[in-house]
Amino acid sequence: xxxAVARFARGRKLPLxxxxxxxxxxxxxxxxxxxxxxxxxxxxxxxxxxxxAFHATALSEAGSIRALGFKQPIAVxxxxxxxxxxxxxxxxxxxxxxxxxxxxxxxxxxxxxxxxPMLLDAWKKLAPTDWRLVIAGNDDSNHLPVLERQIAELGLxxxxxxxxxxxxxxxxxxxxxxxxFVLPSYSENFGIVVTEALGxxxxxxxxxxxxxxxxxxxxxxxxxxxxxxxxxxGLKSALEASDAERAAMGERGRELVKNKYLWPAIANDMARxxxxxxxxxxxxxxxxx
Numbered sequence: 001x002x003x004a005v006a007r008f009a010r011g012r013k014l015p016l017x018x019x020x021x022x023x024x025x026x027x028x029x030x031x032x033x034x035x036x037x038x039x040x041x042x043x044x045x046x047x048x049x050x051x052x053a054f055h056a057t058a059l060s061e062a063g064s065i066r067a068l069g070f071k072q073p074i075a076v077x078x079x080x081x082x083x084x085x086x087x088x089x090x091x092x093x094x095x096x097x098x099x100x101x102x103x104x105x106x107x108x109x110x111x112x113x114x115x116x117p118m119l120l121d122a123w124k125k126l127a128p129t130d131w132r133l134v135i136a137g138n139d140d141s142n143h144l145p146v147l148e149r150q151i152a153e154l155g156l157x158x159x160x161x162x163x164x165x166x167x168x169x170x171x172x173x174x175x176x177x178x179x180x181f182v183l184p185s186y187s188e189n190f191g192i193v194v195t196e197a198l199g200x201x202x203x204x205x206x207x208x209x210x211x212x213x214x215x216x217x218x219x220x221x222x223x224x225x226x227x228x229x230x231x232x233x234g235l236k237s238a239l240e241a242s243d244a245e246r247a248a249m250g251e252r253g254r255e256l257v258k259n260k261y262l263w264p265a266i267a268n269d270m271a272r273x274x275x276x277x278x279x280x281x282x283x284x285x286x287x288x289x
Contacts, residue, residue, distance in 0.1 A: 022190075056075070056077075103131070107137060111140040113186055115185050172200075199254060199261075220250070221238075
């Protein structure tokens with residue numbers, strides 16, 4: 001959190017809204033380096049106690065903010081996406097040739113927080129013969145060499161592909177080529193890639209460390225414990241589902257994104273939140289006090 005921004009707002013008596021973006025989640029705090037913990041004790045907690053309100057992207061993140069003792073209003077407004085347009089899904093992943101190889105995609109930062117070693121162990125145990133795993137993303141915290149060693153030790157070099165960061169058309173093509181999206185994170189304040197994958201009509205496997213219970217309630221994926229057993233069970237179910245079952249999940253997921261996670265509605269909620277803080281309007285129903 002930028003202390004200079006806090007001082008600027010206080011000096012001019014301006015409302016200050018902070019969006020922690022996962023920085024106040026238990027996993028982030030417990031795994032912080034000592035310099036971050038020292039900064040928290042010296043000034044960051046004090047600055048946050050003085051903000052006008054918080055913006056959380058999910059109820060779970062709002063709960064983490066409250067658990068740290070902050071009592072200000074919290075607006076729970078999710079992140080948004082732009083729905084992929086003019087893309088022909090055609091149900092083309094149903095009824096493909098018998099034995100055709102399918103793809104499970106991970107696309108996010110390559111970080112210890114993302115739980116990839118658990119995913120690789122589960123992949124080895126399940127040993128799917130007609131699937132490959134594509135891991136895309138930029139290396140964070142020098143975690144990529146850890147995965148490279150694990151892939152070699154498990155003998156998965158022919159089944160798991162590390163493709164690096166993907167952007168633009170390459171990123172879109174990765175989503176279009178995939179049959180399943182996997183995010184085995186220990187913790188996410190939101191997980192924007194889940195929304196993106198659902199928008200591309202992909203069923204999603206993620207963990208209860210991510211605020212995506214809707215994968216279960218809307219029947220568009222698997223929501224499992226962030227443990228080796230949880231990842232293995234969820235992956236087994238996802239890989240054993242039929243092409244038709246996964247396609248139906250993908251269709252329901254795309255509808256969920258259309259109904260809840262597009263930018264125009266989210267921008268409108270943000271505007272209502274700002275207006276309320278300025279004294280112009282009633283408190284929105286998504287604000288927790």
